[in-house]
Amino acid sequence: MTIIAEFSIEYLQCLDKNANLVGDLPSFAKDNAQLINLYELMVLNRTFDTKAINLQRTGKMGTYASTLGQEAVFVGIGHAMKKTDVLVPYYRDYGALLQRGATMKQILQYWGGDERGSDYEECREDFPLCVPIATQFLHATGVATAMKYRKQKRAVVATGGEGASSEGDFYEALNVAGQWQLPVVFVINNNQWAISVARQSQTGCQTIAQKAIAGGMPGIQVDGNDVIAMRDCVNQALQAARTGKGPTLIEAVTYRLCDHTTADDASRYVPKEDLDKAWQEEPIKRLQTYLETEKLWDKNKEDALIKQCQQQVSQAVEDYLNIEPQAVSAMFDYMYETLPKSLQQQRGLADL
Numbered sequence: 001m002t003i004i005a006e007f008s009i010e011y012l013q014c015l016d017k018n019a020n021l022v023g024d025l026p027s028f029a030k031d032n033a034q035l036i037n038l039y040e041l042m043v044l045n046r047t048f049d050t051k052a053i054n055l056q057r058t059g060k061m062g063t064y065a066s067t068l069g070q071e072a073v074f075v076g077i078g079h080a081m082k083k084t085d086v087l088v089p090y091y092r093d094y095g096a097l098l099q100r101g102a103t104m105k106q107i108l109q110y111w112g113g114d115e116r117g118s119d120y121e122e123c124r125e126d127f128p129l130c131v132p133i134a135t136q137f138l139h140a141t142g143v144a145t146a147m148k149y150r151k152q153k154r155a156v157v158a159t160g161g162e163g164a165s166s167e168g169d170f171y172e173a174l175n176v177a178g179q180w181q182l183p184v185v186f187v188i189n190n191n192q193w194a195i196s197v198a199r200q201s202q203t204g205c206q207t208i209a210q211k212a213i214a215g216g217m218p219g220i221q222v223d224g225n226d227v228i229a230m231r232d233c234v235n236q237a238l239q240a241a242r243t244g245k246g247p248t249l250i251e252a253v254t255y256r257l258c259d260h261t262t263a264d265d266a267s268r269y270v271p272k273e274d275l276d277k278a279w280q281e282e283p284i285k286r287l288q289t290y291l292e293t294e295k296l297w298d299k300n301k302e303d304a305l306i307k308q309c310q311q312q313v314s315q316a317v318e319d320y321l322n323i324e325p326q327a328v329s330a331m332f333d334y335m336y337e338t339l340p341k342s343l344q345q346q347r348g349l350a351d352l
Helices: 032-057 071-080 094-100 104-111 135-149 162-166 168-180 209-215 227-242 272-279 283-293 299-321 328-332 341-350
Strands: 010-012 086-088 156-161 184-190 219-223 248-253
Touching: 010 227, 032 071, 032 094, 032 104, 032 227, 032 283, 032 299, 071 094, 071 156, 071 184, 071 227, 071 248, 071 283, 086 094, 086 135, 094 104, 104 299, 135 156, 135 168, 135 184, 156 162, 156 227, 162 168, 162 184, 168 184, 168 209, 184 227, 209 219, 209 248, 219 227, 227 248, 227 283, 328 341
Parallel strands: 010 219, 086 156, 156 184, 184 248, 219 248
Antiparallel strands: none
């Protein structure tokens, strides 16, 4: 027997679960202001997330997908992207979208059932949150194909949960991205649960990252609770994509500290001991501990940050609650460019 190919998967980590530095910091993280900014963004994300769940529980918003425990993944993505890149998100990417120019009001508006919340005022080319599983990966390859055709030095980031990596759309997207060497970065948020299906029940692969091998691209596993490593990993992959070196698949290993959505009760299937362990490794506390160790953070700064975040979120909630509801007929306005005759009469009745 002759071995004709061998592969390996690298694991990237800067801060371990105890907030100890592992190896050298990447160049961007040697700027203390950058580290503090990453921390502030994660705290803002969690403050917003908590309030959004409260809005749903009190009947002021529809079903909502939390990012609790996964903030480092999306904040790291958004921090690494350039304005000229395009984000094709799934339904937990608030930490990235808020950096891209989407507003908290718009995100609440979307989950409140108002499609106008997907009409971002600044990041006009970014896609809206995608609830269908894995379809967004193929959309991302289409955008990346256009960028390559136009010889643009831009890249696309497409995200999904590890459950999405079991879908055919995901494999099709990897195949075309690898074959055509498209400027796209696929990020899988491996939070260990596809709703109630555990990671070990989803795939026989040792890692999600190794699925990149079949697509003909690099696959990297990163500590998704380490925002420094997350930001560095996405940045490297984006630089490769923008300079014609093709796609990358990133598996961010984290843990979902919340229900799948507010329509779920994770206590029915998540072992308590696993959840307790995961809370000890969550991303915000990890970076906070490191900043305190480096004398870059203290209680006064923390209190000021919490107050500032609460004020921002409260204003966004007030703006959301004061939005004038759409007319019932608006349900016809987002499905077709030209409304078919069969629906024109129904729309007219809705206006009555």
